[in-house]
Every structure is written in C-alpha cells, then in structure tokens.
Amino acid sequence: MHDLDVVLRRAGAMRSAILRLALFALTGLCGAAAHAASLDPVVLPKIQSATFEVVAAKPLSDPLTYEKPLPLELLPYQERNDKYNSIGTAFAIGNHRYVTAGHVLLAGVGSLWGPLSLRDAAGHVYAIDKIEKFSLRRDFVVFSLVGEPAGVAALDVDAKPAQNQVVYAVGNALGTGVVIRDGLYTSDTPEQQDGSWKWMRFSAAASPGNSGGPLLDKDGKLIGVVLMKSANENLNYALPISEVLSAPDGVADIDERMPYQLGIVDTTLNNIFKGRISLPLSLADFSASYRKLENAYIDEQLRQLLAKDPDKLFPRGSGSARFLHVAADLSEFPALMVRDSSGEWTSSVKRGPRTALPGNGYVDAGIANGVVLFHLRKPDDVGSRQLYSEPGRLMDTLLKLGFLNRQVGSEKVKITSLGKPVLDTREVDAWHRLWQVRMWAVPDQNGMVITYSLPVPDGYVTMMQLGSGGHQYMNLADMRVLADFIEVDYDGTLAQWKDYLQDTTLLPTMFKDIHVDFEYGHRFSYASKRIRFDFTPTLQKITPNSELTLGFLNVVDRDGIVMDVVDVRVREDANERNWINIQRRVSPSDDPDDDYKSSWRRLVEQKHPYDGVAVSDGDITRISTVAKPPAGAAAAALYSAFYAIEGNHPQAFMKARLDLLMQNLKVIEH
DSSP: OEESSOOOOSTTSOTTTTTOOOOOTTSSOOOOOOBOOOOOTTTHHHHHHHEEEEEEEOOSOOOOEESSOOOGGGSOHHHHHOSEEEEEEEEEEETTEEEEEHHHHHTTTTOTTOSEEEEOTTOOEEEEEEEEEEETTTTEEEEEESSOOTTOOOOOBOSSOOTTSEEEEEEOGGGSOOEEEEEEEEEEEEOTTTOSSEEEEEOSOOOTTOTTOEEEOTTSOEEEEEEEEOTTSSOEEEEEHHHHHHSOTTEEEEEEEEEEOOTTOOOOEEEEEEEEEESOEEHHHHHHHHHHHHHHHHHHHHHHHHHSSGGGSTTSSHHHHHHHHSOOOOOSSOEEEEEOTTSOEEEEOEEEEEEEOSTTOEEEEEEETTEEEEEEEOOTTSOHHHHHHOHHHHHHHHGGGOOOEEEETTEEEEEEEOOSOSEEEEEEOTTOOEEEEEEEEEGGGTEEEEEEEEEETTEEEEEEEEEEGGGHHHHHHHHHHHGGGEEOOEEEEHHHHHHHHHOGGGSOGGGGGOEEEEETTTEEEEEOSSEEEEEOTTTSOOOTTOEEEEEEEEEEETTEEEEEEEEEEEESSTTOSSEEEEEEEEOOOSSSOHHHHHHHHHHHHTOTTSSSOOEEETTEEEEEEEOOOOTTOOTTEEEEEEEEEESOOOHHHHHHHHHHHHTTOEEOOO
8 A cells, every 4th residue: 555645765675654744746646537526515625624734844944955946936836935835734633733644745755845844724833843643653643833823723523434435635736725625435454564553445536635634424423533544555554533532642653564675685574663752742753752663663674684694794794705705896986795595695886877077086986785876086187185085075066967856847947956954974884994974954855865986996896875854874874784794996097096095094905904005107016914015117008097906895804804905906007908916815714616716726726817928918028926925824815917918929028027016916814
C-alpha cells in the first residue's frame, strides 16, 4: 500500500511509517476521477468548518543559485502566491481536539519548512499546541491548537458504519483546497503486521493531500481517517474512527515493523521500531522525543546489521579471501565493496560519462548499489589547499553534472550553487582515512544534499546522498559505515602530489609510513615499511607531469588487517606509454581460484612473464621480474618489478633498464 503523500528515500531502508512522510503535497499518486458529491447541503457548512489544511510555511529565503531567473509565472496563481506548502488534511473531533494522519505530523519532524499548522477555509492559520495521542502503526495523531478557531463544530461520529454504503472522502486534494468526493465503503482488511485491527477499504477518490482527512458516511458522519491507497488500483484505505477514539490519552505508541538495509550486503533486518512517549507534549518536545527514539533505532539497526555474521564481514571470512589476493585496480575512480549472493566480497561500481572542466579538470560520476560516487580531478589552476578548504567549490563543480534541478511548472531549471553548507565537519573511517563531511540544505524541496569527500592528490573522491530534511541522521549514519567500504587508489601528477603532501592534516594515517620524494629531472624515490626503490631520468623522465599512482588494498600482516599500498606505478606522463610498476602479491590461501594459484607459482618460479625476458606488445616493449625477498624471509609476499617503454627494443636494452630499476629496489617486508 502507498500513503497518499509519498517521499522517496534510499531503496530498501525502513519502508514504513518513517518513510511515509508527506513532504510534497503535489507529488505521488493520482486518484481516479471523482464522482459529484451529493451530501445533504445542510451538513456541508459543518464539514467545511471542521476540516482544515495541514500547512508548513515556505522558506523566507533561498540560498540556492540557478542558471537563470526562475520562471515563477509558470506556476498556478494559487501556488505562486501562497506563503505555505500544503501537506495534508486534519479535522475537528470536539473538546478542542483535532486529528490528522501520523505520517502527516511526522512530515514536520526535522523539516526545513518549520512546524506544521492548520489553515481553515478563510485562510486563518493556527499553530499546533499539544500532542495528546499518537500511534505510529495506526497512523494517527490527536492534538490541540494554540487558539481555538471560531465557529468550529465537531463532526458527528458513527463508530460502527455499515459496509456497501456511499462514503465521502474529504480532504485537501492536490494542495488546492478541501474537496469532497464520493464512492463506496467496500470491505475491511486486517492490518499487515499482526491483524490488530482492520482497515476500511473504500473507492472514493483520494489524492496527494488527502492524508489525515475525514471519511464520512452518507449522512456526513465521521467513520474513518483517510490514510493510504493500494498500488495500481483505485482502492483506498482509512483507519476506523473507533481506533482513534478508543486509543488511550497521554501516550504516543510506537510499534511498527521497519525493514532496514545497507548497500554493502544483501541482508535485510525486519525488526520492530518500538517505544512510548508520555503525552501531552508541545509539538517541539514531541518532535525531539520522537527523533531521539528514531535515531536510537537507526543506530541499533546498523549495529545489528554489522554484528550479523561478523566473521564474514569484509575483510574477514572466506568470502573476503579472493579480494585480499587480487591486485589493486589502479583506477582513480572509487568503488564500493559489496557482498554478493554467493557470499563473496567484490568491488562494485557502474561508471557514467565524464564531464570536462577547464584547466584539464573533469568529474566522473558513478553508482554502486544505490551509492552515488564521484571523482573530481581539479583544474590545474586550483591548489589543493584552496579546494579542500572551500566546500562550495566542490559542490558547485559537482552541480555542473546537472543532477539537481528545480521544477517550476513544466520547466526544469538547473541549480548551479547550494551556497554554504549547514554542516562542515570531519570523520575518520576504520582505515584511518579522513573524510570531509558536508551537508547542504535545499529549502524549496525540503531536501538535504550530503557528501563524504576524501582528499586525494588530484582532487576529491566523493560519496553523496540526497534525502529529505528530516532524515539527515539516517543518511549520515549510513554514510559513516559505507565510508569503511569505499575502495580508493591515490593518483596524480607529481606536481599534484607535491601540493597534496604539504597539508599533513588531511593525510590518512597510513601515509606516516609512506615517503614519496622527487626532484624534477634528477630523481624519484618511494619508501615504505614494505619496500623502497628509486630511479633517475636515465631510466624514465621525471617531470611535473609524471604520474604516480598508489594502489591501496587491505593487507593481512602482524598488526592484523590494515590498509596499505600493494601497487606503485610511475608513468612518464598521462599517455601511459612509458611506466614502472612495483606490485605486491601474497601467497594463496585455500580460497583463491586456480588462476591465482597458477600466477603465484609463476612468480615463485620466475616463469613468464616474470622471467626477465622482453616482450613486444604492439608498439610497446615490456619486461618483468621478481624482487628478492629479505634473507631468511618466508615467501608469504612477493614483489614483481615491471618496466614498459614505447617502441620496439631489443632484449639487451630492456634488460639493462630492468637492472637499473632492480639495483635500487629493496624488499623490507618479512
């Protein structure tokens, strides 16, 4: 079933009442064509008096910048001039109390639009005062207002309505004011979780904005609260009003099953979000209490998900073994580590097109299991310190991809800047990489854009989520976990590396054991606790445009499992025609496939292609061998040394070049 107001969140996560937030009254499903209402005209004034719009004030200012002035004249007059966003419907039940859908109320929890209010037919707006009853699963709330609207008479109630009678759905359909549409009360159906009550099913049309409105019988008596509709058919659902009236006062009852997923595993948790809040409370205090419970539930779901089969969570368990034995991809584009249906962990990403930027810059975009990923190669005239200290520069650059627009009538207008972030902080992941965490508000859409950005030599690797204003806690919690599963290689020109290495505050902890040193036209050296090597221009040119790539993967050593360099590649320039490559491989366990074991045997026995024999491949000649391990060391890890150069060259020439590389290559790792 679908609520009458729909907001989309990330796939698979908590698809229930927390998802059911009526944030956009003009999006979602469409009801069937309405029949002409034929209620007795005598009761119409009473219905009109008792029924209200639920509204939220539109933002007073817009921090966004657009590619052109917004064509607001394309909006309907009412929408263009209304100071409020229409969210749903509410109605009076007497004793200064009012009812709406629970998910309508939750639309205001954490919303960028501010607290919800009621608006009557004359346009008067009344703030919500106290929350007196609430049920998450039954999806209703009873509340009072600050100041009683004049002339409001409660709707008469029929708590035991008969089926197969004409009924009327009353509500703020499509945000254009309260309308009445008729149909039939066709049947009842048990609620989904454990059949604690029965939903009323009816055929009167209902549209976005109807949520929380009254369902009336043929005499205009209140019989239910309009809440949901079935997918793909005009069959709508209401909560019997008896369920509202019989619910205890002074309690917010939270008891609903909420599946939870995370993009790295195919495990789904199906736990129940459960809690109680003592009422009455002010709207602000209720919202704070609810968010505290919801945030705790999110934390617990993540804890349980990560604790489920912990011995199989990457990089542990047999499902990780294959990946721990592979070589790094040496790709500047990030990937997400995911566990497939067979239990194997693998690197996942689907790359999109590249967007060119001035000054040799570009942005690549991709997606992995619903996680949006970017790689920004900064323009040559932008320094690392400038890029990393100006969050607006990153976001403005990413927006050039055109993924964020504002719909104005029939026209989409590209957003070119989100202004200053409302959050700018840092997080360190499990591998001691420092991520810059930023969050931007999109007030008109009650949305948030959240980025986790990892500084790399040539720019940024960024993970992004877009969500509703009330769900930044969940998005941030998910991204905090996902950061541990982002695979990143570090790539850049030597000029970029020189710039990048100057700001040690942003360097991952793993760089404390890595030393890159060079002097253009004279020497290059690399040293770590595992290997060290150096060379001069006699072997390969060393210029500002030479490119260094460090391939990082998880490594098993005496300190446990750490993130470290397993591949070092130095290219003469970006054309990849001349390059040096030092690669670490480990002794196979019982898990890797036969291809890997065969490759390992060739390494150990120094057979082709590790035999020091030059091979021509088109117009490139390459040669490779195996570095000697330290004396007395077991061959748990071996390093291959590879050299390639453009053109066809004889064995003697290539062997001499390989010897130049090998004479200054030393394996330290035992």
